[in-house]
């Protein structure tokens with residue numbers, strides 16, 4: 001760490017956040033970015049009008065309380081407005097959760113691999129990070145998570161569907177887990193992708209929230225609602241926790257444009273869900289095709305699939321996709337491919353078929 005300025009020592013320990021790469025251009029091919037789990041469908045009618053209307057007076061600060069959005073969310077979810085905490089994306093709500101719980105001498109428990117911000121936030125708050133490996137099928141290891149919770153633990157982060165591995169937590173798993181977690185430890189359920197879940201057993205966060213006051217839901221308009229560029233998400237929490245969250249979230253962090261677009265999109269949530277199910281159907285077909293080719297693809301309930309690969313294969317797979325102008329995400333243990341337009345997925349299918357044939361040749365020669 002430079003000693004020119006009085007910066008925190010801990011900065012040198014921050015794991016880097018590596019954003020999804022943009023696609024490499026290839027002659028004659030439309031580039032596609034399947035590396036950030038964005039929604040590839042066009043905005044819903046009405047949402048762009050809301051963006052325009054919401055941005056009419058850029059000189060003014062937005063409503064600091066996001067009053068309309070909060071009221072609409074409370075109504076939609078069947079909770080009190082005091083339980084809804086908007087933020088600049090789920091990221092800000094997650095950051096606020098770590099801010100109200102963690103400090104030096106405390107610990108946070110979470111599955112791994114999972115959302116890359118979890119370890120960054122833990123280190124940023126000076127807390128001990130306790131990452132619990134997911135099971136071989138990409139599911140959370142609840143016994144493992146439980147065994148990492150002790151007196152120092154202030155926060156547990158769960159992710160359903162899990163990014164990047166794909167599976168959703170089941171209601172039974174969550175209820176069983178929460179029955180064992182001390183009632184004063186906050187458990188955050190990151191549901192950034194819940195609208196894409198189609199499995200009958202996928203947890204209904206809201207139902208679980210009603211039973212467990214220490215459960216906080218973290219949701220976003222970035223994924224199924226397709227508003228990632230506007231930065232708006234929200235937490236649903238017991239009023240005591242919600243009040244603490246509001247204390248640390250920067251005032252005015254949700255812009256007027258984001259508030260207006262999110263409220264409009266929420267008003268069209270039926271259409272949002274239909275589109276999410278279309279993405280889910282594409283996902284299931286894509287996952288089945290990759291499995292058919294011999295790849296290890298866990299069940300995914302998000303708008304992406306995870307392909308388990310050894311490190312060399314992952315580099316080669318990512319490179320082969322880049323050559324056909326498709327950016328995918330390489331992480332430890334494999335690659336994650338967001339569900340995009342057919343043309344993009346077909347190119348990845350072709351790459352995967354070539355890859356599978358080469359694998360077969362190699363094993364025949366061995």
Ligand SMILES: Cc1ncc(COP(=O)(O)O)c(C=O)c1O
Nearest residue numbers: 089090091115163192220222233
């Ligand atoms: C699991 C998970 N949680 C939270 C987020 C943050 O979403 P945002 O800040 O865009 O709402 C992401 C983004 O990719 C994610 O994958």
